[in-house]
Amino acid sequence: MNGAGEILVVGLGPGPDCWRTPEVSAALERATDLVGYEPYIARCPERPGQARHGSDNRVELERARFAINLARAGRIVAVVSGGDPGVFAMAAAVIEAVEVDETARDLPVTVMPGVSAMQAAAARLGAPLGHDFCAISLSDNLKPWALVEKRLRAAAEGDFVIALYNPASKARPTRIFEAFDLLRSLKAGSTPVAFARAVGRPDERIVVTTLSDADPSIADMATMVIIGSSESRLIDRPGGTPWILSPRQARGGAA
Amino acid sequence: MNGAGEILVVGLGPGPDCWRTPEVSAALERATDLVGYEPYIARCPERPGQARHGSDNRVELERARFAINLARAGRIVAVVSGGDPGVFAMAAAVIEAVEVDETARDLPVTVMPGVSAMQAAAARLGAPLGHDFCAISLSDNLKPWALVEKRLRAAAEGDFVIALYNPASKARPTRIFEAFDLLRSLKAGSTPVAFARAVGRPDERIVVTTLSDADPSIADMATMVIIGSSESRLIDRPGGTPWILSPRQARGGAA
Known part of the structure; x- marks a missing residue:
């Protein structure tokens, strides 16, 4: 043939x-x-x-x-x-x-494009990606961890919403703790954080919290982690986890 | 009711x-x-x-x-x-x-999630979003332009692939030029750049070039602009625009 x-x-x-x-x-x-x-x-x-x-x-x-x-x-x-x-x-x-x-x-x-995991997670969470955002893989199988850290710093400096792919695996159980330690030193503790696991599957599990209260140990290979910008906020709703809104309107800008 | x-x-x-x-x-x-x-x-x-x-x-x-x-x-x-x-x-x-x-x-x-414009553009271009990336709207209708500039700087500093939404409109014809001026001062002229207009529609138009050769005037409201990282590269192919590959493996990392 x-x-x-x-x-x-x-x-x-x-x-x-x-x-x-x-x-x-x-x-x-x-x-x-x-x-x-x-x-x-x-x-x-x-x-x-x-x-x-x-x-x-x-x-x-x-x-x-x-x-x-x-x-x-x-x-x-x-x-x-x-x-x-x-x-x-x-x-x-x-x-x-x-x-x-x-x-x-x-x-x-x-x-052929498809819906990516961060988008399914975002749909469950309301509108966490409603404004400028970045997507970072925490896997250092194919890149140095120093590059991940550099990007986390830049993402915080630019006040982006951050979507973390591959937050943890059996071979890399601790990188998510290092990432949270770094982000906690750079961003407000009140920043909304979500762990969205297995979205769309029977074992879906959504946890919405803040950067200071978050427990990174709940992230595994099937989890998408989303961390807000300084503008992102939590909105309580009856009978569900709070929404996360990253509003269309942003005030920040001072360099 | x-x-x-x-x-x-x-x-x-x-x-x-x-x-x-x-x-x-x-x-x-x-x-x-x-x-x-x-x-x-x-x-x-x-x-x-x-x-x-x-x-x-x-x-x-x-x-x-x-x-x-x-x-x-x-x-x-x-x-x-x-x-x-x-x-x-x-x-x-x-x-x-x-x-x-x-x-x-x-x-x-x-x-309910859907395929976003940057993903359709990326599909036509090969794999420009194959590594860490960020998405930035160039519209300053609802945020100060200084915040856009801050995020462009941070995205360059973090060596992210950058997807620009809303690069230009009749009311904002010049912001895309300002963005390119800034990015040219921060990134190599050889960085791959794509303008993907109306992807999936009859008037689809894909232009693949480099940061130094790019003509930002071709961007309009229906255009997605993608700018590579330092690792992104062009791959020629017969009978088509070059592919853009942002490889899974990255070398960088020095802060």
Whole structure:
């Protein structure tokens, strides 16, 4: 086989099927092969004749190369991420694999956006990302921890709302404590903080608190942590966790 | 009528229906009333008996109050944004309107996430948001320009990829030039830059260039501007604009 192969880099959204775009559903339907981290593959509808290549979550580049080889052999390969493939997920690995393999440059590669975890978390919380924000992965598997610290400092200096991806894992249980220690030295204790775990799944758990009261030990691999700006505020509501509002109107600005 | 009213804060995604989540499609189906900026309302499927309340784009809070009043009268009101309602869109206005009106606190409000414009732009560009990034609105309608400058400086200092929303409008034609002047004083001229206009629509236009070569005058209200980190790089491909890769692996870190 040859020529007809292609790569579709798709994102399933954070949890339930109702957050998966029709574009991605159609791509999963059309693909001859699915490639991705096993739990994401398990979320794709079964289709007779479709090959499902599940892997663990530590071999992104290898997985991307495998997808390229399948596509080069004429297969239509969906590379599957949770959330949005463009945000801390497989799009970067696929593009990097195309970069290092010049013979892959003319393979058709289509990236399809999806709802990312911070957006699902934000929806549950009201409007914590309603104003300027940044997204930082706390994983130092592929970057020095000093760079994470530099970015946390800059995010505090710029008074951004901060969304933390990958706050903790079994291999990195303490980085979230270091991040909170740093942020507590730079931001007000009253700053709203949310831990949004497994949003959209049966074991969803939302905790809304403040920077001084937060217990970072509740963050795990499935948790999105959101930390407000100086303008963010908590709004009590009956029968639910408080909303977090990062208002459209901001007063700050003195450099 | 009373009691049964509710507010569904929904995002249509950036352009075509294939980027609208099934959750949002079902909400549009269920709503008795649609409230939103007229061009977004026009993108919703017509349904007999459904009231469509289109408005211009400068009265978010008034629109939110109007939705609350409808819901209080027992209507099921979908408040419609393009993109993700949580990202520079109607979620913040609705939560703010609930905050100032205590009698609205027990109205059921559900925010439903969507694909935001930066994600659609990123999908076309390869993987520009593949690493830590921030999102900044250049509009100074509701915040002082000094705060925008402070955040641009902090974003450069933290070496984030930067996604600029609302880069220019008829009322604010020059802010994008000021932003580029500032960023050129802080970042390398070789930094990849993209202007992604009307992504997913028939008049989509993608320009990929560098910070020193960029012409900010091509940015308008429908344009997303993405500016790389020091690690971001351009990757040529046959028959298309270059990919932008912000790689998963980062070297930087010295404070």
